[in-house]
Amino acid sequence: MKIEQIHHVAYRCKDAKETVQWYNKMLNMDFVLAIAEDHVPSTHEPDPYMHIFMDAGNGNVLAFFELPTKPEMDRDRNTPIWVQHIAFKVKDRATLIEFKDHLEANGVEVLGVTDHSIFHSIYFFDPNGHRVELACPDPEEEALLQKLDAVKWEMLEEWSKTKKAPKHADWLHAKELQKT
Template identity: 35%
Template sequence: MSTPLTPLGNVHHAAYRCVDAEQTRWFYEDLLGLKLAAAFEEDIDFGENLGRNRHFLHIFFELADGNYLAFFDEPGISKPEHFGRKDSFDMHIALETESLETLKAWQDKLNAAGKTCLGPVDHGFVHSVYMYDPNGIQVEITCRAKNGEAIMVEEAAHAREALAAWTAKTRPQKESVFGAERLDKRGRG
């Protein structure tokens, strides 16, 4: 008898590479107020055919909900090109605060600390401010709009139709860039 699958409940942690653990700690702990929860020095063979184990420090910052942001400090194979500013569509971290007033207070604090914190941007369902961490990752602080939950319920009602329409509209462009095989990988690799 196999174990029944239960729905996945939450993100335990999201992990990223960092330039320097101490610089990353300063940003996430001193500026953003997240608790440094762990720092594991590890030496692990992930089976990546590197010819050696990966030696790194894995640091964790605890969020208010008990989940974590984690970072790998691995100077043995890290390169400067790993840390250019990421386009926010490629990677960003969005941390939630409880109100627009608190969001603006965070923005004031971060700007006063010398971080360029842009926004607030009204996305309809949330309001957000943006900055970059020391590793080139865009960090968003966001709060739900007063009617944000209602907007999400309304969007859920037609999300599949919107996705199907977008797929039909953009498929030819994507095929010319990526090829049909790349777009049809369901269940393969």
């Protein structure tokens, strides 16, 4: 028994049409499906919704629910804003920079490029307040991932006991820390 892949990831949105248009314009995702009903199929409760699906490439689907009868969206105030996000992979650094320029030209505030050693990322927010990351692989990604793979269990065990960041992979963000 094994999971094959993520079928879709769903978030709440403020406005389904605005969300479709934003993801299409800003990230070039195609709008693939909409479902709207007055009752929730799994719980049978009466609650009208619009459920939209966007093509995130390679069979990955990003979905949203607009829920007009529910209180306004909010987020978990006990979780820092940088924690909950969705990350999409792009081909290479040139594509990452192209997206950064496109987003900024369309008024989206972009953080980065951040060098994570194994990959490079930019961060921004969609119109619903969801944090989005675009990431491209580093040319040395494969060798660096092997290095991380060799210490993952030791790191997890140390973290589990101490709740302090193990130093096994502190080289990951050394370049970023030197910039500050």
